[in-house]
Amino acid sequence: AQSVAQPEDQVNVAEGNPLTVKCTYSVSGNPYLFWYVQYPNRGLQFLLKYITGDNLVKGSYGFEAEFNKSQTSFHLKKPSALVSDSALYFCAVRDNNNAGNMLTFGGGTRLMVKP
Amino acid sequence: EAGVTQFPSHSVIEKGQTVTLRCDPISGHDNLYWYRRVMGKEIKFLLHFVKESKQDESGMPNNRFLAERTGGTYSTLKVQPAELEDSGVYFCASSQTRTERAFFGQGTRLTVV
Numbered sequence: 001a002q003s004v005a006q007p008e009d010q011v012n013v014a015e016g017n018p019l020t021v022k023c024t025y026s027v028s029g030n031p032y033l034f035w036y037v038q039y040p041n042r043g044l045q046f047l048l049k050y051i052t053g054d055n056l057v058k059g060s061y062g063f064e065a066e067f068n069k070s071q072t073s074f075h076l077k078k079p080s081a082l083v084s085d086s087a088l089y090f091c092a093v094r095d096n097n098n099a100g101n102m103l104t105f106g107g108g109t110r111l112m113v114k115p
Numbered sequence: 116e117a118g119v120t121q122f123p124s125h126s127v128i129e130k131g132q133t134v135t136l137r138c139d140p141i142s143g144h145d146n147l148y149w150y151r152r153v154m155g156k157e158i159k160f161l162l163h164f165v166k167e168s169k170q171d172e173s174g175m176p177n178n179r180f181l182a183e184r185t186g187g188t189y190s191t192l193k194v195q196p197a198e199l200e201d202s203g204v205y206f207c208a209s210s211q212t213r214t215e216r217a218f219f220g221q222g223t224r225l226t227v228v
Contacts, residue, residue, distance in 0.1 A: 036219070043118075043221035044206065046216050090158060092158075102171060107155075
């Protein structure tokens with residue numbers, strides 16, 4: 001069975017400061033990892049993904065995430081937060097050995113960026 | 116290119132009534148998924164269509180939920196009869212292939228009172 005943990009319900013940062021949203025995962029095979037963001041009254045928008053290759057993945061809006069196999073983590077980062085980054089962030093994993101192709105999501109982390 | 120669209124955006128119904136949610140995937144996407152998020156918890160998988168066939172429905176909570184995708188285009192998710200615990204946000208997603216990322220709709224917020 002696959003699972004995702006986002007240990008923080010909410011992360012507060014000041015505008016201009018770096019931000020990190022944490023994610024750890026568990027799969028039986030090799031993971032495909034994703035970050036999605038949900039702005040108010042909007043659907044889930046894709047930010048970035050890790051399939052294979054470079055452990056540091058760059059995505060939309062200046063976000064990046066680092067795949068760490070030994071720590072089974074895929075933390076989302078951004079060097080300088082913007083107030084407009086305030087939203088709900090979801091980490092998700094797909095087991096590439098899973099023929100069912102479903103995504104398993106974490107519980108979400110609300111990011112609040114204050115001016 | 117139009118994205119994944121879901122109707123309605125909000126629905127409030129009484130316990131025991133029937134509700135039908137609709138999802139129009141991106142044109143040409145054979146894979147269609149339903150997920151839901153209940154009361155601020157994690158987003159959970161419900162089922163997966165490949166064209167008109169149910170590939171995986173292991174996440175469907177019980178037989179009050181019925182999903183269809185006639186003709187392999189749009190999909191409907193019917194809840195009959197609705198219960199209070201069915202309240203939540205129902206997301207639809209589509210992808211062109213199994214390995215590609217999924218594009219999500221804006222969700223339908225269902226409230227059962």
